[in-house]
Amino acid sequence: MKVRIDADLCQGHAMCAxxxxxxxxxxxEDGHAYVEDENVPPEYEAAVERAVRSCPEGAIQTS
Amino acid sequence: MTEFSSKDAKACPVHFDHHTVDHTKQWPETYRKLREECPRAWTDNYDGFWVATRLSDIVGVAQQSDAFSAHKEVDFENGTSTGGVTIPPAGTTRGIPNEADNPEWEGIRRFINRRFAPRAIEERRAKAKQFTAALVDMVIETGECDFVDDLTSALPALVTMEIFGFPLDEWRKFADPFHTMVFTPIHDPAFAETVRGLDYFRERVDEEIAKRRIEPKDDFLTLLATGEINGEPLTWQQIRDLSFNILAGGVDTTTALASNALIWLGRNPGERQRLIDDPDLMPFACEEFIRFYSPIGALSRTAIKDTEVDGWTIRKGERVLMAYAGGNRDPEAFEDPEQVKIDRFPNKHVGFGAGMHRCLGSFLARMMFQEMIGEVLRRLPDYTIDEDGLRQYPSISGVNGWISIPAHFTPGAKVGAVIE
Incomplete structure (x- = not known):
């Protein structure tokens, strides 16, 4: 799984964190989210899915 | 009362007034009915406005900041204003960056964002912890307190004063006018008087800014006095509007959040014990209380061009009230939305708004909430709310809060914390 944050949509609600x-x-600088590495280790896949469903702005995509 | 005359989303006139005592008493029901029967409602009150109660519509409006303006235009000569984020616009006081559009908004947020970002807020936690411990020290030997006066109003005000660099012992003079202003209904003759109470704050800002220009310190007032936005020093008007926004955001919203949480936890001792036993739940409980109580229940925008939001057409010049409190209980987005679940997650609430105006102080609010509730659960774990003494804000159009929350608890010992 890969994860990407759309910087235009992210506003720093911090629910993914x-x-x-x-x-x-x-x-x-502004509390907006980022990932160091877009590759998601298998043990974090479920948590990343929860992050996707937690984002009020719909700013997180996985592939 | 909110009445419904049509189920047609494109022609759904209702009578809706968020400034009434009726609204305070029955807002969850009002928003539930609107969401179900009339999610894009139109009311003729206050020169007419849309009321959006679905989470997806609220986010849709908030994200289109090029189409929906937050800008407030103030006519100082006539003492009137148009636009802004409240319906109706209140007086000639403008908050920035909250009531600014781009490019103005971006310049201001870049100027202050860092001061309210997670790292800067974590650096303030120790001081907030110390203030909270000192506030509890003041009441813990007596076995009784008023949570609002003694804690939830005091701590956010003290932390805000500390951030600005104002003398801490003036906190009540700063916080009280904001506190009174947000709960006095705009139709009440006392409202104009409470707004005048803000003059003290303006005068003190002017005085302290003048001092910081001569003798800079390491505080927010110094940043305002000596900093630059887009290469230009701030004007007096910018300093006033920006400091008004920061103080208004700081002093009453987190107060309302913590107040509602303390009442709920007092009424639900089993869940309170669960939070005591598992403090790791605290950040999730915080988000859930923000969702459930929506301290700022609604803010507005004005369409500056004909715009469509998922099939809903808003014409140029029309105003839209984004009812965050309604969206935060939308069953499309939340399972059992009328229930508080302190471990609810995912929780994509819009209690901090959405789009570029997302609450600047959101990290500060969470930190102060955790410190206040954590301290109460550690040191006053058996508190009971005196239900007969509860006094809610008559109007929750500004902030969904409480005037008074009397409580009793088993007396305990001071820890010797001080406010300085």
């Missing part, structure tokens, strides 16, 4: 703090980081 609550769903999966191991993968989603929050910017020190």
């Amino acid at each position: 609550l769903a999966c703090p191991e993968l989603f980081q929050l910017s020190d």
Whole structure:
């Protein structure tokens, strides 16, 4: 699984960081989310799915 | 009362007034009926506006910031205003960046974002913890308190004063006018008087800014006094509008959130014990209380061009009320939306708004909520709410909060924390 955050849609609600703090980081500048590596280790796939369903802006896509 | 005369989404006139005591008493029911029967409702009140109660519509409006304006135009000569994020626009006070569009919005947010980002807020946690412990110290030996006066109003105000760099002992003079303004109905003759109470805040901002220009410190007032937006120093008007927005956002919203949570946890001792036993639930409980109580229940936009949101046409000049409180209980988005589940997750609420205006202070609000509720659960774990003494805001059009929450608990010992 790969995960991508649409930077135009992300507004820093930070729900993804609550769903999966191991993968989603929050910017020190504006609190918007980013991932260091778009490849999702298998053990975090379920948490990333929860992050997708937690995002009010619909900013997270997986493939 | 909200009455419904049509189920046609494109012609759905209703009588809706979020400033009434009736609305305060029955908003969950009002929004449920609107969502089910009339999710894109039109009311003629306050020169006419749409009421959006579905989560997807609210997000749809909030995300189209090029079509839906938050800008407030103030006519200081005539003392009137148009646009902005409230219906009707309240007086000549404008909050920025909340009531600004691009490019103005982006300049301001870039200027202040960092101060409210997660890292900066974590650095403030120790101080908030100390203030919270000191506030509990002041009541813990007596066995009784008023959660609003003694804690939920005090802590956010103190932390906000600390961020600005105002003297901490002035917190009540700053917070009280905002507190009173948000719960006094706009039709009440006392409303104009409460708005004048904000003059003290404006005068103190002006005084302190003048001092910081001579003697800079490491605080938010210094940033306002000496910083630049797009290469230009801030004007006096920008400083006032920006500091108004930060103070208004800081002093009463987290108050309302923590107040509602304390009442709910008082009424649900089993769930309170669960949160005591498993503090890891706290961040999830925080989001759930934001969803369920929606401290800021609704804000508005004005269409600046004919726009479509998922088949709903909004004409240029029409205003839209985004009823966050309605969207946050939308069964399309939340299972059992009328139930509080302190471990609810996923939880894609819009309690902090959506789109580019997402609440600047969201990380600060969460941190203060965790400190206040955590301290109460640790030190006053058996508190009971005096239900007869509860006083809700008469109007929740601004903030869904409480004037008074008297409580009793087994007295305990001070820990010796101080506010300084």
